[in-house]
Amino acid sequence: MGESRRFSVRQALGGGAAADLLLWVNWYPSGTFLVGSTALWYIFESAGYNLLTFISNVLLLLVIILFLWAKAATVLNRPLPPLPNLELSEETVVRVADDIRVWLNYTLSIARKITIVGDLRLLVKVAICLWLISYLGTLINLLNLIYICILLSLSLPVLYDKYQTPIDEKLSVLYHKIDEKILQKIPLSSKRKKMQ
Numbered sequence: 001m002g003e004s005r006r007f008s009v010r011q012a013l014g015g016g017a018a019a020d021l022l023l024w025v026n027w028y029p030s031g032t033f034l035v036g037s038t039a040l041w042y043i044f045e046s047a048g049y050n051l052l053t054f055i056s057n058v059l060l061l062l063v064i065i066l067f068l069w070a071k072a073a074t075v076l077n078r079p080l081p082p083l084p085n086l087e088l089s090e091e092t093v094v095r096v097a098d099d100i101r102v103w104l105n106y107t108l109s110i111a112r113k114i115t116i117v118g119d120l121r122l123l124v125k126v127a128i129c130l131w132l133i134s135y136l137g138t139l140i141n142l143l144n145l146i147y148i149c150i151l152l153s154l155s156l157p158v159l160y161d162k163y164q165t166p167i168d169e170k171l172s173v174l175y176h177k178i179d180e181k182i183l184q185k186i187p188l189s190s191k192r193k194k195m196q
Helices: 017-022 027-047 051-075 090-117 120-139 142-162 164-181
Strands: none
Touching: 017 027, 017 142, 027 142, 051 142, 090 120, 142 164
């Protein structure tokens, strides 16, 4: 009975190559991604190189190489560099716009609950989350944050997929304890007096 209610982590991750990578279906690509990202992080940390500068320089080098390759190909009557069609399909743009619309509507519904309904509990939850993000931003630079996110994305889905039932039980208990000890003490909404 517990297995029938089991949440599919693979399906939640999209079920494609990215899900295979994050769930370590094949050890070689996942291990390569982990070792490569660790090596890049170490190089950036030890050299003190800026991530934005690095990305900009790599793109500049790529554009110069492609330009010189194209010029040399026309002079030597060789084929041009094999580039894919660099256009976004209408379907891709519509799908991304739809996902953004759903996320924005959810965010606006939270803002509405806080401002119009006056949900003080939700305000406290949002304030705590934003404060934690702000606090983490003062402790961690962008490169370290990206690396930590990579490490978490390569470990948390696998652990959750393997130990889903006990994790769900522990999170449920933790949520109920927080709810009864902290959130229940906050009034649900503030009643507004009608001004005449």
